[in-house]
Amino acid sequence: MSGIYIHIPFCKQACNYCDFHFSTSLKLKSNLIESILVEIDLRHPYLENKNIETIYFGGGTPSLLSEKELFLILEKIYKNYNVSSNAEISLEANPDDLSVEKLKELKRLEINRLSIGLQSFNNEELIWMNRAHTANESEASVKRAQDKGFENISIDLIYGSKFSNLTNWKKTLDKAIALDVKHISSYNLTIEDKTKLGHDFKVKKEIAIDDEKSSELFLEMIDRLEKNNFIQYEISNFGKENYFSNHNSNYWKGIEYIGFGPSAHSFDGVSRQWNVSNNSLYIKNITDKKETYFEKEILLESDQFNEYILTSLRTIWGIDVLVLNTKFNSEILNSFNEKIKTYISSDMIIFNNNKYVLTSNGKLFADKIASELFV
Ligand code: SF4
Structure with missing residues (x-):
């Protein structure tokens, strides 16, 4: 049992809090997809003979890819790996990309799990985050996806910005519950150095929410979601029964996976490797068939222990x-x-x-x- 992760490092615009690897220029998109296809062939022996149970398109914003581009990546994966017939195939999507046509494409590609980045139902907060969608678009995108037959839908929510208080957080949670999604991932806003928010925080244009208030929001979330049949199977992840993310659960259980694309990580039980977080360099080095597009670390017993403690303690499995x-x-x-x-x-x-x-x-x-x- 193993998983495949594909990192799509493109976004329409930069969210103020985000420190994932992405570019807002789509100039290199075609070249980068080509390189991912080459990388899948190149790294074929990694996880050889393993059954692939999960495929996860993350980013960045994978919903920016065309049907053809997603098809080529999936085709290449199926050619190189033994993918289970009932594999979980997830794709992260932003609400503004999920038109009826896009949803039909994703259905044709047999994507069977959508992770939609709603983040907030407050338009003022969405603007402050520099998200590319409104609250109405968020709700409408979930309903459209459900209408088009996607039942395994996860949404992302962020709490702990200066807009958060207990009253509006309760309303946010109630709205999320009313959408009848099967899974909610919800993270406390963290201020990362290399982001616009990090910069604004440094020059004192923004302030951080205090820990006590964040804890209050976190406990309210657990209480409200558990009362509505969500199971907190990881600190930040809540799923209805049979709708936990298999892909992420496998990370937390220490199961092997391979990651393709710039900045993607791979893990085979004893070593971890990660691709260069630079689109041009990734394309150049893959094209030159150099091994230098990734770094590798052999995990000592102490590293393996620390990783096991860090990930398992956050889960329901302990x-x-x-x-x-x-x-x-x-x-x-x-x-x-x-x-x-x-x-x-x-x-x-x-x-x-x-x-x-x-x-x-x-x-x-x-x-x-x-x-x-x-x-
Ligand atoms: S939060 Fe998502 S959409 Fe926003 S910049 Fe980061 S990866 Fe892109």
């Missing part, structure tokens, strides 16, 4: 004692067993069925707890 005992040496285990006691006694973590899982209180400090458990 840290599994069986995995710890089979994968890690006694020195690492002794240190873990000693440190974990503090979090159990302070009601941050519970131990159940041989798994360590965060309590509601612990979820507020997930990454901090994980880093303190690192070796």
Whole structure:
């Protein structure tokens, strides 16, 4: 069981908070798609003989690709890999791209899961984020997708901007629930250095929301979504039963995957590699058949342990004692067993069925707890 990720590094405009790799110039789009096709052939031996259960088009904005471009990538993947007949095929889309015609194209391509970047239902906030759509367009795009037969739909929401307060966050969550989507990913706005928001924050044009307020919004989200049959299977991800993202769940469970396109990461259980985050360099080096379009790191046992703690602790599946005992040496285990006691006694973590899982209180400090458990 393995996954394939394809990074499409183009966007119509730059959202103020975003530090993913993308370009707002579409000049290199055709060349870049060509290079992705070459890369799929070049890296064919990676994950050879593995069954591909998930394919994920992320970005950037994959919904900017034409039907032909998406078709060529999928065709190349099917030619090189053994893809399960019931594979989950996800595509990230922005509401402004999801016309009736585009949705028909995606259906023809057998995309069976859409992840739509709504982010907010507040037009003022959408403008402040520099999103390319309005709140009405967001809602209409979800309904159109449902009308065209997409039932596995996820939406993204951001909370914690200066526009967020408990009253309007409750309304946002109620609107999201009323859309009858199967999955919601919701992230606290983070201020990244190399973004417009990061710059505005530095020159004091913007202020960050305080942690206490963010925690209040986070707990409200858990409460409201759980009351409406969403399961929080990862700190920022909520799915109805049978609608968790298989692709992302596999990342968190440490299952191998390969990533194509600039900035895409790959993981084979013992090493991690990542492609250059530069479109021209990626195209040039792939065309020259150089191996230098990626960097590679062999993961030490301590790295593998830290990754396992960081990802598993954020999930409903928790840290599994069986995995710890089979994968890690006694020195690492002794240190873990000693440190974990503090979090159990302070009601941050519970131990159940041989798994360590965060309590509601612990979820507020997930990454901090994980880093303190690192070796
Ligand atoms: S948030 Fe999405 S649409 Fe906006 S710039 Fe980032 S990748 Fe592009």
